[in-house]
Structure formats: structure tokens, C-alpha cells
Amino acid sequence: MTSSSPAAVSAERGRSHSIKLKLRDMDQLFNSMDPSPFIEKDLDDKAEEFIVGWALEFPREAPVKLLVHLDQWPAQDPKDLIRQAVHNHFAHKAELANLEFRRLMKQGRTSLMIGSSCLAACLVASNMLLHGDATWASILREGLTITGWVAMWRPMQIYLYDWWPVRRRSRIYLKLSHMPVEVIARAKS
Numbered sequence: 001m002t003s004s005s006p007a008a009v010s011a012e013r014g015r016s017h018s019i020k021l022k023l024r025d026m027d028q029l030f031n032s033m034d035p036s037p038f039i040e041k042d043l044d045d046k047a048e049e050f051i052v053g054w055a056l057e058f059p060r061e062a063p064v065k066l067l068v069h070l071d072q073w074p075a076q077d078p079k080d081l082i083r084q085a086v087h088n089h090f091a092h093k094a095e096l097a098n099l100e101f102r103r104l105m106k107q108g109r110t111s112l113m114i115g116s117s118c119l120a121a122c123l124v125a126s127n128m129l130l131h132g133d134a135t136w137a138s139i140l141r142e143g144l145t146i147t148g149w150v151a152m153w154r155p156m157q158i159y160l161y162d163w164w165p166v167r168r169r170s171r172i173y174l175k176l177s178h179m180p181v182e183v184i185a186r187a188k189s
Contacts, residue, residue: 016063016179019054021047022186025072029082043089055172064179069186083181090177097170104166108158115152122148 023029031042043051055064068082126144129137 016065017058018065018067019051020067020069021050022069023071026070026074026078026082029068030085043086048089048093051176052172055176060171064175066176066179066181068181068183070183071186073185079183082183086179086181087177090173094170094173094177097166097173101163101166101170104158104163108155108163111158112152112155115155118151119148122151 021029029044029047031044042048051066058064066086070078122144126141126148129141129144
């Protein structure tokens with residue numbers, strides 16, 4: 001699989017962005033360790049990384065098209081096979097990303113319940129120590145308050161930061177599962 005720098009990607013005014021994937025043969029597109037039929041096969045990790053990497057370079061709303069250039073054309077026309085395999089692969093990746101998002105949100109809810117309970121218990125205990133003027137009571141009050149807020153760290157991390165990349169991956173995979181795929185025989189020079 002080769003590509004010629006940013007020239008591999010072209011954006012024509014009013015048209016979709018093109019990702020050009022240059023391959024020696026069709027097998028180079030697929031994961032060689034996957035025994036599934038081609039339509040259900042996983043794409044090669046490097047091919048997937050290349051396609052996703054370029055797709056992320058374009059604006060989210062911009063249409064994307066994959067151009068697969070094959071040096072060695074197989075006996076049977078590979079166009080429909082490659083198109084369907086690419087679409088199936090990215091549709092499956094989108095499903096997995098959506099499952100990951102749902103699991104993350106469930107973990108966030110559980111973490112929020114645990115963190116909120118811990119925070120409430122720490123604040124109640126801290127208020128009970130409010131009456132003491134001793135240094136140890138002041139340190140304990142502050143320690144309980146900090147402990148309660150630290151317990152909220154994980155739910156806050158999930159709800160503020162962790163879900164963004166998962167949703168972005170899901171959206172890009174969904175977009176790639178519907179992109180036009182053209183398979184072209186490369187002319188020998």
C-alpha cells in the first residue's frame with residue numbers, strides 16, 4: 001500500500017474529497033489473519049488507519065470517496081466485492097463504537113452514583129466536625145471535603161472528556177460505511 005503524500009487526497013470544488021489507496025493486489029486490503037470470506041473480512045490495520053486518518057482530515061460534513069487503485073487486477077471483477085467489504089467493515093466498526101459509547105455512559109452513571117454518595121457522606125462527616133476548633137479537626141474536615149470531590153473525578157472525566165473521541169470515531173466510521181468506493185485498475189507505466 002502506497003500513497004504519495006497530501007497529493008493522495010484531492011478536494012475539488014463542489015465535489016467529495018477523495019482518498020486514494022494504491023495497492024499491489026486486492027489481498028493487500030484485507031487482514032491476512034482473518035479467515036472470513038472477503039465480504040465479512042476485516043480490513044488490514046494499516047489500510048484502515050490510512051483511510052480513517054485521511055477522512056479525519058476533512059470537515060465532518062464533507063462527503064468522502066475512496067478510490068482503490070489495483071496494480072494486479074484479479075480474474076473476477078473486484079469492484080462490488082471491495083465496495084461491500086469496505087462498507088461492512090466500517091459499519092461493524094461503527095456498531096462497536098456505539099456499544100463502547102453505551103458502556104461508557106453506563107459506567108459514567110454508576111461512577112456518578114458512587115461519587116455523589118461518597119461526596120455527600122464526606123460533606124456530612126465534614127460538617128459534623130465543624131464544631132471542633134482543634135487543628136486536627138480542621139485538617140480532617142478539609143481532607144474529607146477533598147476526598148469527596150476526588151470521588152467525583154471519574155464521573156466528571158467521563159461526562160466531560162471521555163465520550164467525545166468515542167462519538168467522533170462512531171460518526172467517522174458511519175460516514176465511511178456509506179462512502180462511495182471506486183476500484184480502478186492502475187495503468188502500467
